[in-house]
Amino acid sequence: MSSYAKRMDNIKGSDIREILKLTQQPDIISFAGGLPAPELFPIEKIKTAAVEVLNKHGRKALQYGPTEGYIPLRNKIVNQVKKFGIDSNYNNILITSGSQQGLDMIAKLYIDPEDVILCESPSYLGALNAFKAYEPKFIEVKTDNNGMLMDDLEVHLKNNEKIKLIYVIPEFQNPTGRTWSVERRKKLVELANKYNVIIVEDNPYGELRFDGQLNPSVKSFDTENKVIYLGTFSKIFCPGYRTAWILASEDIIHKLIFIKQGIDLQTSTIAQYDINEFMEMYDIEEHIKELVSVYRERRNIMLDEMKKTFPKEVIFTYPEGGLFTWVELPERVNTRDLLVKAVEKKVAFVPGGSFFPNGGNECCMRLNYSNMKPDKIKQGVDILSELIKNELK
Numbered sequence: 001m002s003s004y005a006k007r008m009d010n011i012k013g014s015d016i017r018e019i020l021k022l023t024q025q026p027d028i029i030s031f032a033g034g035l036p037a038p039e040l041f042p043i044e045k046i047k048t049a050a051v052e053v054l055n056k057h058g059r060k061a062l063q064y065g066p067t068e069g070y071i072p073l074r075n076k077i078v079n080q081v082k083k084f085g086i087d088s089n090y091n092n093i094l095i096t097s098g099s100q101q102g103l104d105m106i107a108k109l110y111i112d113p114e115d116v117i118l119c120e121s122p123s124y125l126g127a128l129n130a131f132k133a134y135e136p137k138f139i140e141v142k143t144d145n146n147g148m149l150m151d152d153l154e155v156h157l158k159n160n161e162k163i164k165l166i167y168v169i170p171e172f173q174n175p176t177g178r179t180w181s182v183e184r185r186k187k188l189v190e191l192a193n194k195y196n197v198i199i200v201e202d203n204p205y206g207e208l209r210f211d212g213q214l215n216p217s218v219k220s221f222d223t224e225n226k227v228i229y230l231g232t233f234s235k236i237f238c239p240g241y242r243t244a245w246i247l248a249s250e251d252i253i254h255k256l257i258f259i260k261q262g263i264d265l266q267t268s269t270i271a272q273y274d275i276n277e278f279m280e281m282y283d284i285e286e287h288i289k290e291l292v293s294v295y296r297e298r299r300n301i302m303l304d305e306m307k308k309t310f311p312k313e314v315i316f317t318y319p320e321g322g323l324f325t326w327v328e329l330p331e332r333v334n335t336r337d338l339l340v341k342a343v344e345k346k347v348a349f350v351p352g353g354s355f356f357p358n359g360g361n362e363c364c365m366r367l368n369y370s371n372m373k374p375d376k377i378k379q380g381v382d383i384l385s386e387l388i389k390n391e392l393k
């Protein structure tokens with residue numbers, strides 16, 4: 001019998017997927033996934049846009065399309081990313097089937113076995129899992145509330161010639177909800193230029209800012225085409241369309257097009273037409289404002305309740321946007337064990353250890369506040385709080 005490829009040794013089921021299965025039960029209060037609030041999907045408007053697409057462009061929208069994507073949609077993305085200081089044109093944009101696919105494609109382009117990927121400690125589990133298929137080594141760079149520590153980053157860049165990618169989520173990071181300072185963004189580009197390394201900037205949450213000003217992206221400081229930027233419609237529109245983009249130099253986009261041809265030829269034509277039509281007929285900024293206002297309220301409710309009820313030894317982040325807060329418990333608490341007890345009480349979260357590629361840190365957890373209604377958020381936090389108090393006794 002044939003054996004599985006060696007790369008499969010690195011690929012194991014993810015905690016998130018297993019937990020998401022549990023959250024399918026209607027009575028679970030889930031802080032686990034990164035799911036948007038489904039009641040905010042603009043279904044009536046999407047219906048109108050979809051009918052318009054079929055009436056006006058049915059034969060094209062249901063046909064194969066170019067690998068790089070539908071030009072009118074790529075032009076809209078050019079416009080959409082201007083708010084992050086990115087100056088581009090549609091040739092810099094490749095539409096992907098979710099940013100998840102983009103992450104996989106980028107690793108396929110750059111990573112040979114044993115190459116090194118630098119990432120924030122902690123980092124997005126889905127990206128780490130996508131990268132693992134290419135058999136890299138991960139080095140976790142230390143972080144604080146303002147992002148990666150640039151001194152630590154430089155030590156690694158100096159001492160390791162196999163570093164190929166630096167993967168970062170500078171805006172409302174998954175899992176911590178933290179945002180990088182502008183100085184660190186500039187410094188990151190400087191270091192990438194100096195050591196000739198590619199930066200992968202993943203920004204699914206940047207538009208979901210509740211307080212303060214939008215920040216310029218890392219890409220906006222890119223002078224030598226070292227930054228590959230990822231954006232997605234999953235969090236500002238609907239993840240079910242599985243439509244996202246990679247923005248990079250034309251050279252890099254050309255290579256990625258070859259890769260995409262081998263994977264799925266192209267992202268769904270009709271999904272791209274539907275989103276494009278929605279953006280022509282309606283103001284997506286209005287829709288984003290509505291998301292921001294609902295998620296801000298949910299963040300406030302979760303964080304207020306945590307402040308009120310969590311024991312003093314427990315610390316957590318106060319995100320200015322995005323979908324998550326990050327909780328650090330005293331080291332003696334193991335959040336995988338805590339999860340088992342929480343699920344018995346019908347509450348789910350993601351244990352923090354999964355977000356560290358090299359393991360450890362079992363005393364942390366990620367909580368999502370976008371998906372549950374306010375009364376459930378309060379109830380779930382109260383249950384967690386009781387469980388944590390019991391653990392600390």
Ligand SMILES: Cc1ncc(COP(=O)(O)O)c(C=O)c1O
Nearest residue numbers: 034098099100124174232234244
């Ligand atoms: C940081 C980050 N990158 C990428 C993704 C994947 O997004 P998409 O739905 O576009 O595949 C997510 C989804 O939660 C994410 O949090």
